[in-house]
Amino acid sequence: MIAAHLLSYLFTQRNQDQIQKVDKYLYHLRLSDETLMDISSKFRLEMNKGLRCDNNSIAAVKMLPTYVRSIPDGTENGDFLALDLGGSNFRVLLVKVLSNGKQKVEMENQIYDIPEHLKRGCGSELFDHIADCLSQFLDKMGIKQKKLPLGLTFSFPCQQSKLDESILVAWTKGFKASGVEGKDVVSLLRKAIKKRGDFDVDIVAVVNDTVGTMMTCGYEDHQCEIGLIVGTGTNACYMEEMRNLKMVEGDEGRMCVNMEWGAFGDDGTLEFMRTDFDRELDAGSLNPGHQLFEKMISGLYMGELVRLILVKLARDKLLFQGQITPDLLTTAQFHTSYVSAIEKDKDKEGLASAQTVLRGLGLEPSSEDCLATQKVCQIVSTRAAHLCAATMAAVLQQIKDNRGEEKLRTTIGVDGSVYKSHPHFAKRLSKMVRQLTPGCSVCFLRSEDGSGKGAAMVTAVAYRLAKQHAERQRILDELRLSDEQLLDVKRRMGEEMVQGLAKETHKVASVKMLPTYVRATPDGTESGDFLALDLGGTNFRVLLWGAFGDHGELDDFRTKFDHAVDNTSTHPGIQRYEKMISGMYLGEIVRNVLLEFTAKGLLFRGVPERLNTPGIFETKFLSQIESDRLALRQVRSILKHLGLEETTCDDSILVKEVCSVVSRRAAQLCGAGLAAVMDKIRQNRHLERLRITVGVDGTLYKLHPHFSSIMQETVGKLAPQCEVTLLHSEDGSGKGAALITAVLCRIRDANQLRH
Ligand code: BG6
Numbered sequence: 066m067i068a069a070h071l072l073s074y075l076f077t078q079r080n081q082d083q084i085q086k087v088d089k090y091l092y093h094l095r096l097s098d099e100t101l102m103d104i105s106s107k108f109r110l111e112m113n114k115g116l117r118c119d120n121n122s123i124a125a126v127k128m129l130p131t132y133v134r135s136i137p138d139g140t141e142n143g144d145f146l147a148l149d150l151g152g153s154n155f156r157v158l159l160v161k162v163l164s165n166g167k168q169k170v171e172m173e174n175q176i177y178d179i180p181e182h183l184k185r186g187c188g189s190e191l192f193d194h195i196a197d198c199l200s201q202f203l204d205k206m207g208i209k210q211k212k213l214p215l216g217l218t219f220s221f222p223c224q225q226s227k228l229d230e231s232i233l234v235a236w237t238k239g240f241k242a243s244g245v246e247g248k249d250v251v252s253l254l255r256k257a258i259k260k261r262g263d264f265d266v267d268i269v270a271v272v273n274d275t276v277g278t279m280m281t282c283g284y285e286d287h288q289c290e291i292g293l294i295v296g297t298g299t300n301a302c303y304m305e306e307m308r309n310l311k312m313v314e315g316d317e318g319r320m321c322v323n324m325e326w327g328a329f330g331d332d333g334t335l336e337f338m339r340t341d342f343d344r345e346l347d348a349g350s351l352n353p354g355h356q357l358f359e360k361m362i363s364g365l366y367m368g369e370l371v372r373l374i375l376v377k378l379a380r381d382k383l384l385f386q387g388q389i390t391p392d393l394l395t396t397a398q399f400h401t402s403y404v405s406a407i408e409k410d411k412d413k414e415g416l417a418s419a420q421t422v423l424r425g426l427g428l429e430p431s432s433e434d435c436l437a438t439q440k441v442c443q444i445v446s447t448r449a450a451h452l453c454a455a456t457m458a459a460v461l462q463q464i465k466d467n468r469g470e471e472k473l474r475t476t477i478g479v480d481g482s483v484y485k486s487h488p489h490f491a492k493r494l495s496k497m498v499r500q501l502t503p504g505c506s507v508c509f510l511r512s513e514d515g516s517g518k519g520a521a522m523v524t525a526v527a528y529r530l531a532k533q534h535a536e537r538q539r540i541l542d543e544l545r546l547s548d549e550q551l552l553d554v555k556r557r558m559g560e561e562m563v564q565g566l567a568k569e570t571h572k573v574a575s576v577k578m579l580p581t582y583v584r585a586t587p588d589g590t591e592s593g594d595f596l597a598l599d600l601g602g603t604n605f606r607v608l609l610w611g612a613f614g615d616h617g618e619l620d621d622f623r624t625k626f627d628h629a630v631d632n633t634s635t636h637p638g639i640q641r642y643e644k645m646i647s648g649m650y651l652g653e654i655v656r657n658v659l660l661e662f663t664a665k666g667l668l669f670r671g672v673p674e675r676l677n678t679p680g681i682f683e684t685k686f687l688s689q690i691e692s693d694r695l696a697l698r699q700v701r702s703i704l705k706h707l708g709l710e711e712t713t714c715d716d717s718i719l720v721k722e723v724c725s726v727v728s729r730r731a732a733q734l735c736g737a738g739l740a741a742v743m744d745k746i747r748q749n750r751h752l753e754r755l756r757i758t759v760g761v762d763g764t765l766y767k768l769h770p771h772f773s774s775i776m777q778e779t780v781g782k783l784a785p786q787c788e789v790t791l792l793h794s795e796d797g798s799g800k801g802a803a804l805i806t807a808v809l810c811r812i813r814d815a816n817q818l819r820h
């Protein structure tokens with residue numbers, strides 16, 4: 066009995082000794098919290114480097130724009146095809162999106178093999194094979210005759226300038242097909258399909274698998290704004306503020322960024338923690354020097370890393386009593402799935418697997434060898450999980466800072482064989498993320514449907530948006546004036562002026578051309594104190610011409626929105642030109658357009674009650690909304706202030722577009738009228754060219770960020786022979802009235818002197 070105890074004690078002791086030795090040996094693979102924090106900060110710097118366009122070409126972490134900006138809103142529907150290439154399986158899918166009140170998706174999918182020789186052979190053969198699988202699938206589903214929209218999940222780094230163009234930067238993972246790097250994969254696929262000629266599809270979107278995963282999970286959880294893959298490769302994407310994305314024009318709203326974090330460290334940033342095993346693994350890979358972070362983490366490499374460590378431990382006689390077999394020396398013989406099996410701790414299942422795996426490699430492992438192998442697996446996979454946690458912590462911090470929130474609540478959509486099949490990876494990852502980001506409350510949501518569903522959703526959203534965009538633009542086009550139309554307005558204004566000036570037609574002219582008896586302008590010699598009375602309001606009133614259009618001259622330009630504003634005004638039917646231009650009415654035009662949009666389901670979910678209130682859009686809000694300096698969130702807060710709660714980013718973008726179309730038309734109409742006046746003066750003076758200064762005042766002109774420049778631009782275009790300087794009156798018209806008095810006094814004094 067005592068002997069048995071002693072034996073068991075000695076056995077345990079020997080086990081401990083061996084484990085301790087292995088542990089010590091692998092010391093560099095254990096990362097302290099401080100090191101992880103350091104890696105996290107370094108990654109944050111790399112993210113920001115990648116986001117800046119001046120640094121992007123040299124940045125290791127590319128932060129690629131994806132042109133995915135919106136998430137499904139539940140109104141999408143139709144049949145969509147999806148291809149999912151780049152993970153451990155190549156899939157073709159048919160996704161039916163139903164919008165029957167509840168969000169529902171039905172899917173059919175089929176896995177096809179991609180032979181290894183095609184992954185590393187000639188690119189066109191790879192795309193021919195993909196087209197062939199697609200053709201087989203369409204046959205199987207009996208839908209070959211339909212031309213369906215297709216979304217492609219292509220899980221490699223790609224430069225995108227739009228949703229349906231994707232230029233492969235470099236192959237990663239196990240692919241190296243020739244003639245594809247630097248090319249647009251959409252064109253290559255289209256070409257392969259066209260060559261066959263037996264079916265056609267409409268390729269609408271290409272997404273990375275991280276993006277597809279985020280969208281798949283986003284369908285269930287609207288808070289999902291991060292996508293993570295820990296599978297054959299590793300990578301993540303997240304929704305970034307446009308203002309931080311310097312490679313893409315525009316600074317409003319958000320766009321999903323494919324970080325390609327697998328390349329973190331390719332510029333040497335991680336040399337301080339990479340081990341000799343990492344270097345050896347990299348040297349034997351398809352793409353040495355690239356994807357160094359990925360090579361410490363993902364499924365294509367994890368087993369191999371364990372194998373390299375076991376070989377070294379065996380060589381140093383710390384394992385297998387120094388025994389080394391040909392299988393142990395063979396690259397890729399130790400699969401990552403073995404790591405998962407060996408780490409299972411229930412009922413010593415893992416140790417039994419270790420024994421089976423090691424025996425499968427021709428070894429004769431002792432129980433200590435099995436325990437030590439399990440330890441190696443634990444150390445390698447824990448480092449992988451903790452490295453992912455460090456970079457994820459940087460992403461969460463970035464989103465938190467973007468939002469300026471005290472506490473960030475968010476969801477990460479996750480997929481990949483390592484995350485899903487490894488018994489402890491998910492737990493270790495989430496535990497470390499929480500440890501590194503105390504200010505964040507994070508939920509990890511597993512994607513159960515793969516990224517193909519997400520790719521189909523992106524395609525469905527793109528389809529819906531394209532339809533809605535066309536509908537909105539059709540409505541806004543009514544308010545957009547072409548150069549020819551503006552010339553027409555100028556011509557008609559000119560005619561009205563002539564009519565207004567002539568005695569016989571004065572009475573019937575809409576433009577009254579009232580004499581003011583002001584006959585001279587100041588020459589700078591006036592002096593003395595004069596009293597002025599300014600009785601004007603704050604509205605931009607073009608006194609002489611506001612009634613232009615009252616006899617129907619503008620009827621073909623007036624929209625239903627102008628009619629609505631006119632009908633509800635105090636004096637319907639009169640001052641029609643003014644009602645298309647001045648600050649008092651522009652807000653009302655905007656409100657009427659927004660009402661039309663909401664009624665058609667193109668804006669705000671439902672019709673907010675407050676939008677029915679006349680006058681809510683004052684000129685000053687219009688001016689604020691259109692300010693270039695205003696971030697989208699500020700536009701939202703103005704809308705909120707106006708009583709329009711619950712608006713989305715897209716709503717704000719659209720409201721701003723409506724404001725700018727309405728105010729642009731106003732400035733252009735005003736410019737067209739002014740051009741008519743300028744040309745009249747030029748002709749009166751028989752001049753080839755006229756240089757003239759126009760004094761302008763009014764709240765709209767003063768406060769609106771673009772009104773004056775658009776007006777100036779229009780005058781320049783419509784009256785090219787006039788060089789017009791718009792001079793803003795700083796002191797209002799009161800000073801002008803005083804100056805008129807001064808001029809009159811100067812003329813009167815001069816006359817008196819003469820007599
Ligand atoms: C799948 C997704 O579920 O996971 C793929 O549909 C993705 O798009 C893959 O590439 C990643 O995991 P793995 O382990 O297959 O590389």
Ligand code: GLC
Pocket residue numbers: 151152219220221222237238273274275294296297298299300301325327359
């Ligand atoms: C590789 C690819 C990347 C992909 C990831 C996960 O890192 O470069 O695009 O997202 O693998 O599949």
